[in-house]
Every structure is written in structure tokens, then in C-alpha cells.
Amino acid sequence: MELVLANHSSYPRVGASREQQRLRRAYAQRERGEISADDFNRVQDSVVAEVIEEQARAGCELLTDGQIRWVDSISHLAGRLNQVEINGLLRYFDTNFYFRQPVIKGRVAGNGPLVAEEFRYARAVSPRPIKPVLTGPYTLAVSSIRETSLYRDLPALVLDLSEVLAQEVRALAGAGAEVIQIEEPAILKHPKDLRLLHKALKPLSQAKGSSQLALYTYFADATPLYESLQELPVDILGLDFTYAPRLPETIARLGSRKTLGLGLIDGRNTRMEAAPQVFPILERILPRLSGGIAYLNPSCGLEYLPRDKAVAKLRLMKELRDTFLQRGKR
Amino acid sequence: MSRAKLEKLGLTLPLLPTSTVGSFPKPDYLLQARARFARKEITQKELEALERKATEFWVQQQEEIGLDVLVDGEQYRGDMVAYFADIMPGFRMGGLVRSYGNRYYHKPIIAGEIRWPGPMTVKWWKFAQGLTSKPIKGMLTGPYTIMDWSFNDYYPDRKSACLALAGAIRKEVETLVEAGAKVIQIDEPALSVRPEELPFAIEAMQMVTDGVPAYFITHICYGAFEFIYPRMLRFPVHNFDLEMSNSGLDLIGLFKKHPFNKDLSFGVLDVHSHKIESPMLVKERIAKALQVIPKEALWVDPDCGLKTRTVEEAQGKLRSMMAAVKEIRQALDKAPKRKQRRIEVGSVVKKRRKKIRKHKYKKMRRRMRHKKK
Numbered sequence: 120m121e122l123v124l125a126n127h128s129s130y131p132r133v134g135a136s137r138e139q140q141r142l143r144r145a146y147a148q149r150e151r152g153e154i155s156a157d158d159f160n161r162v163q164d165s166v167v168a169e170v171i172e173e174q175a176r177a178g179c180e181l182l183t184d185g186q187i188r189w190v191d192s193i194s195h196l197a198g199r200l201n202q203v204e205i206n207g208l209l210r211y212f213d214t215n216f217y218f219r220q221p222v223i224k225g226r227v228a229g230n231g232p233l234v235a236e237e238f239r240y241a242r243a244v245s246p247r248p249i250k251p252v253l254t255g256p257y258t259l260a261v262s263s264i265r266e267t268s269l270y271r272d273l274p275a276l277v278l279d280l281s282e283v284l285a286q287e288v289r290a291l292a293g294a295g296a297e298v299i300q301i302e303e304p305a306i307l308k309h310p311k312d313l314r315l316l317h318k319a320l321k322p323l324s325q326a327k328g329s330s331q332l333a334l335y336t337y338f339a340d341a342t343p344l345y346e347s348l349q350e351l352p353v354d355i356l357g358l359d360f361t362y363a364p365r366l367p368e369t370i371a372r373l374g375s376r377k378t379l380g381l382g383l384i385d386g387r388n389t390r391m392e393a394a395p396q397v398f399p400i401l402e403r404i405l406p407r408l409s410g411g412i413a414y415l416n417p418s419c420g421l422e423y424l425p426r427d428k429a430v431a432k433l434r435l436m437k438e439l440r441d442t443f444l445q446r447g448k449r
Numbered sequence: 450m451s452r453a454k455l456e457k458l459g460l461t462l463p464l465l466p467t468s469t470v471g472s473f474p475k476p477d478y479l480l481q482a483r484a485r486f487a488r489k490e491i492t493q494k495e496l497e498a499l500e501r502k503a504t505e506f507w508v509q510q511q512e513e514i515g516l517d518v519l520v521d522g523e524q525y526r527g528d529m530v531a532y533f534a535d536i537m538p539g540f541r542m543g544g545l546v547r548s549y550g551n552r553y554y555h556k557p558i559i560a561g562e563i564r565w566p567g568p569m570t571v572k573w574w575k576f577a578q579g580l581t582s583k584p585i586k587g588m589l590t591g592p593y594t595i596m597d598w599s600f601n602d603y604y605p606d607r608k609s610a611c612l613a614l615a616g617a618i619r620k621e622v623e624t625l626v627e628a629g630a631k632v633i634q635i636d637e638p639a640l641s642v643r644p645e646e647l648p649f650a651i652e653a654m655q656m657v658t659d660g661v662p663a664y665f666i667t668h669i670c671y672g673a674f675e676f677i678y679p680r681m682l683r684f685p686v687h688n689f690d691l692e693m694s695n696s697g698l699d700l701i702g703l704f705k706k707h708p709f710n711k712d713l714s715f716g717v718l719d720v721h722s723h724k725i726e727s728p729m730l731v732k733e734r735i736a737k738a739l740q741v742i743p744k745e746a747l748w749v750d751p752d753c754g755l756k757t758r759t760v761e762e763a764q765g766k767l768r769s770m771m772a773a774v775k776e777i778r779q780a781l782d783k784a785p786k787r788k789q790r791r792i793e794v795g796s797v798v799k800k801r802r803k804k805i806r807k808h809k810y811k812k813m814r815r816r817m818r819h820k821k822k
Contacts, residue, residue, distance in 0.1 A: 133545055133553060146551040190550060207721070208549055210673075213642035215556075215598050217549035389543065389558055389600040425544025425556070428600075
């Protein structure tokens with residue numbers, strides 16, 4: 120079984136040093152009108168390149184651009200669509216992070232590329248494959264305020280957002296993405312909408328071409344939904360093990376027809392995982408997986424950690440993986 | 450209803466007691482002094498003198514405005530969790546983490562056994578109480594929120610960290626009571642984030658408040674109350690201080706489905722808006738609260754701490770709130786008992802009457818249709 124080291128999605132954009140805080144300064148300068156949009160973009164570009172290099176040096180094999188340009192995982196995408204306005208702050212699930220809530224004023228429609236350009240840049244500066252990340256249609260829809268009668272019912276908005284995101288998936292596949300990650304943390308809070316999610320993922324699946332489509336859930340226990348998640352039209356399932364004590368047992372029992380993204384490294388806490396916590400789980404579930412490959416990744420985006428801890432988690436992930444595989448050879 | 454509890458503690462408060470959630474904006478001279486202190490340009494003593502000056506200002510302001518239960522204004526605190534984490538053994542300051550947009554904070558790390566370091570807030574409580582004859586609230590952050598807003602490198606799980614914090618906060622509560630505090634507010638804004646953890650959050654608060662002769666308030670804001678209500682009523686406090694106005698008074702619907710059975714501090718001022726609410730708007734909000742909460746159980750205050758507003762905005766908002774409360778108190782005094790819950794305040798009662806008329810009309814139509822059949 121090949122165990123590929125993957126980053127999840129976001130990555131801390133500032134660190135402890137003055138140099139690592141240049142994006143924070145540039146953001147404030149841009150807000151005060153002291154630097155141009157081009158100057159600001161140059162700073163963003165340099166930070167994207169920096170965090171990509173940092174992930175690669177830590178041993179990561181499938182990288183992300185760290186979502187460095189994203190204000191948050193909801194408004195970055197929704198704010199680029201027609202008929203969407205961005206409103207006040209709302210807590211993002213159970214974190215102490217707040218996102219700007221979209222207000223849907225009319226029929227949503229794409230208004231040009233969402234992240235395809237960001238992906239092209241990241242790919243050009245990366246020594247290893249880059250995984251583009253999109254927040255999924257269901258999570259975008261339930262995080263929004265619906266102010267138009269067109270979307271009195273949630274499914275209509277979810278399905279329209281799905282069509283918009285399918286265009287983006289097509290663009291990303293065309294730009295050479297090997298794996299495209301769709302994030303749907305909200306579905307774990309609303310399991311009754313799983314059929315709706317299934318329907319919403321179909322256009323994305325049809326648009327993916329030769330890319331692999333990954334569905335990542337987190338911030339809640341996926342165990343009760345595990346069997347249903349296996350039915351979704353995606354190639355890879357990403358799971359957060361930090362909320363799910365019974366998940367290893369469930370996977371060991373049921374196996375997986377899909378490639379799994381194993382979120383065994385806690386992206387929300389600074390404590391470093393030890394081999395006795397991680398190895399028994401890998402030993403139980405890896406033999407039950409099909410396809411010959413699994414991803415080892417943090418449980419969620421790493422932006423909830425300080426920069427030094429985020430990179431330490433990635434290094435730890437490599438150390439654990441290498442030791443585990445060595446042990447297997449002996 | 451905890452009027453009896455308050456009276457037992459020697460506190461006689463008017464109907465609709467008014468208070469604030471805790472923090473007030475820091476005057477410019479104090480903001481500059483804090484920045485200079487961070488650059489080591491002034492001493493701790495010099496900073497503290499200015500913190501005292503600002504505390505005196507806010508106590509005087511609250512008295513002038515006419516609030517009933519006062520706060521020290523937290524002029525000596527930065528972040529509500531970091532203040533305690535900075536003082537308590539067991540914590541160390543973590544790196545920067547983003548909270549939203551371009552805002553970052555140093556998230557504390559629990560790196561060892563948490564211990565109570567001795568009084569953390571009592572000195573300031575005594576100072577503020579010495580400035581007024583009105584009661585000053587003891588102000589603490591709750592164990593669940595300190596745990597949730599910190600990293601945990603030491604305790605085996607979240608529950609153990611939370612209960613360890615509860616032990617330390619309990620000691621602070623006892624010391625506040627020994628000093629003379631009768632009303633203690635323990636803020637738990639994180640309470641609603643993980644509904645499955647509510648049982649141990651309740652256990653922790655039980656450890657903090659059990660058997661302590663004080664009136665306890667807990668403040669919760671910006672959460673998904675629908676996931677923890679009515680279970681949260683088991684939280685062992687006398688009064689829930691809830692953000693109501695920012696969320697469009699959504700919670701009233703929940704209270705209609707399942708009655709709220711504690712005292713409620715009802716947030717009538719949106720602290721994230723620069724706009725100063727009119728007394729009429731505040732009256733409408735209070736009237737809505739009176740539809741679901743008995744008048745003896747209702748307190749009135751802002752949604753959250755006012756520290757993000759300017760000094761002038763905070764003063765203006767509180768004056769507006771006080772003007773509204775005074776008018777409603779007068780109306781409640783004059784109204785005969787059976788009509789007290791239908792106080793004529795702005796358009797709220799009118800709308801209610803219209804709804805009742807509509808309902809009666811529909812009922813009549815149904816009866817007529819039935820007769821025809």
C-alpha cells in the first residue's frame with residue numbers, strides 16, 4: 120500500500136518572524152491605499168511560493184497553495200459569483216475563526232474563473248503536484264443567507280452552485296490538476312441532505328475529466344455516514360479522525376471501495392501525535408483499503424495552527440509514515 | 450426566577466435591572482500607553498495608573514447613565530482568554546492564529562498543570578467597588594471557553610483540561626465572594642460550539658458555582674443556540690446573558706417553543722454596529738422579550754462587550770437603553786397587573802393585535818365553512 124503525504128487545504132499565512140508577517144502588513148497597507156493591487160498581488164505570490172516550498176521541505180508529496188489568497192473558505196468563492204453580496208461575520212463551525220456570510224440576491228452564476236488562475240501560479244512554482252481546493256456546493260449554500268424567492272428551498276441553490284463549480288472543476292482539470300478537492304464539512308451536520316449532495320456532486324464528477332475528484336469532510340464524526348459516503352460519485356474520501364473514535368473500527372469492518380484521505384494528524388491542536396496513537400489505526404485499516412494507495416493528511420486545513428506548529432505537523436507526518444513503512448518491511 | 454436569591458444576598462434591584470456585558474472601549478490615552486508598554490517605553494506602574502484612571506471614568510459613566518449593576522470595564526485586560534492564560538501557571542503563549550480577515554491573535558497553549566495563581570481579578574473588583582455604592586459584577590471567563598480557545602498539549606482530552614480550569618476558576622470565585630462580590634458573571638461564549646460536550650461544560654460550571662453564595666450570570670454570544678436549547682437551561686447559573694439583537698431576536702422563537710425558566714439578560718444593543726439604537730427600537734426589543742419572559746426575570750443589557758465601539762458610541766447606546774428601560778418601568782408600574790404583559794410599546798403590540806385579529810378571522814371563516822358543510 121502506497122501512503123502518500125498530502126497537505127489538507129489551508130496553511131498559516133503569517134509566522135513569527137517579521138519576514139513571515141509581510142502579507143499581514145501588505146493587507147493593511149492595501150486597505151489604507153498605500154500600495155497598489157499589483158504590489159499586493161506580488162506579496163501574495165511570494166507567500167504562496169514560500170508556503171509551497173515549506174510544505175515540500177517538510178516532506179509533503181501532494182501540496183496545496185495554502186489558500187493564501189482566500190479571505191475565508193466561503194466568501195472567497197461566493198463573493199466571485201453574480202447575484203451574491205458579502206455580509207457580516209459568522210463563526211465557522213466549532214472554530215474560533217469567522218467567515219463573511221454570502222447573501223444570495225438572485226440566480227447565482229459564474230463570473231469568470233474562481234481558483235484556476237491561482238492553481239496555475241501554484242503549479243508553476245511548485246516542485247511537486249498541487250491539489251486545488253474548492254468549497255463544495257452544499258457547504259456554500261447552507262452557509263449563505265437566501266434572500267431571493269428563487270431559492271426558497273435549499274436544493275435549488277445547491278444545484279445551481281453545483282453547475283457553477285462544475286465549470287471550475289472542468290477548468291482545473293484542463294489546467295492539469297491530478298486531484299481536485301471538494302470540501303463539504305457541512306454535510307456531517309445535516310446527514311438528511313446526503314441525497315441532495317449526491318445529486319450536486321454529479322455535475323462535478325462529469326466535469327473532472329481524467330482528474331481524481333476528492334470529497335473531504337471534517338469538524339464532525341463521519342462514522343454514521345460512512346457507508347453512504349462510499350456511494351457518492353467521487354474517487355477519494357477525506358475523513359477527519361479527530362472527532363471519530365469509532366471510525367477506524369468501522370473502516371476495518373466495512374473496508375473502502377474508494378481511496379481514503381486519512382486525517383489522522385490533528386490540524387486543530389498543537390500536540391504532536393505519537394506512533395502508538397497512529398500506527399495501530401494504520402495497521403487496522405490499510406489492509407482493508409482497495410486501490411493500492413491512501414493519503415495521509417492533517418484532519419483539516421492547517422491554518423488553525425501557528426505557522427511553526429503547522430510545519431512541525433507536516434514533518435511529523437513524514438516521520439510517522441516513513442517509520443511505519445520501514446517497520447512493515449522489517 | 451431569582452429575585453429571592455438576589456434579596457437574600459441583600460440586593461434589591463428595580464424591575465428590568467440594567468447592566469453591561471463587561472468590557473468598555475479603552476480611551477485613547479490608554480491605548481497609546483498599552484502600545485508604549487509593549488515597546489517597554491513605560492513601566493507597569495505607569496500603565497496601571499492609567500488603567501485606574503480609565504476604570505474610574507467608566508464607573509462614573511455607568512453611574513451617571515443610571516445602570517443598576519456595574520462592571521469595572523476591563524480596562525486592564527486585552528483578550529478575554531489571554532488575560533487569564535497570561536497569569537495562570539500551566540499556560541504559555543502560542544504563535545499567531547488568524548481569527549478573520551487580516552485579524553490575528555496569540556492563541557494560548559496549555560503546556561502543563563493548570564493552577565490558580567492567587568487572585569487574578571479581585572484587586573480590580575475591589576478598586577471598582579470602592580468607587581460606587583452600586584454592585585460591581587465579578588467578571589471571569591468560564592472554563593469551557595478558556596479550554597476551547599486554547600491549544601492543549603498537556604491534558605489527555607478536552608474534558609480533563611476543562612475540569613482542571615474549573616478548579617482554578619472556582620478558587621477565583623471564592624476569593625471574589627470573600628472580598629464581597631455578590632453578582633459574578635462567568636462568560637462562556639464557546640458553549641454552543643460542540644453540543645455533544647455540553648454535559649462536561651455543565652459539570653465544569655457546577656464545580657465553579659456549587660454552594661457559593663452569589664448570583665451567577667453566564668454570557669453566551671454568536672453561537673448556534675438551536676443545537677443546545679433547551680438542554681443549556683441545565684447550566685447551573687441564575688441568569689443567562691444572551692446576544693439577541695445581532696441575531697434578529699431569533700431566540701424568541703425558541704423560547705416560545707420551550708419556555709425559558711431562568712433570569713434572562715436580554716441583549717438589546719448590537720455591539721457590532723456604529724449606529725446608536727433609538728429608545729423606541731430598544732423599547733420594541735424589550736417588549737418582545739416581555740412576550741416570553743416574566744418581567745421579574747428580565748434584565749436588560751447590550752449584546753456583548755462594548756469594547757469595539759468608540760467611547761461616544763458606547764455612551765450613546767447605553768443612554769438610549771436606559772431611556773427605554775425607564776419608560777417601560779413607568780408603564781409597568783402604572784399598568785394593572787393583568788395587562789402588564791401587553792404594555793403598549795411602539796408597534797409591537799399593534800402588530801400582535803393585528804395577528805390576533807387575523808387569527809380570530811380565520812377561525813371564524815373555518816367555523817362558517819364547517820357550518821355550510
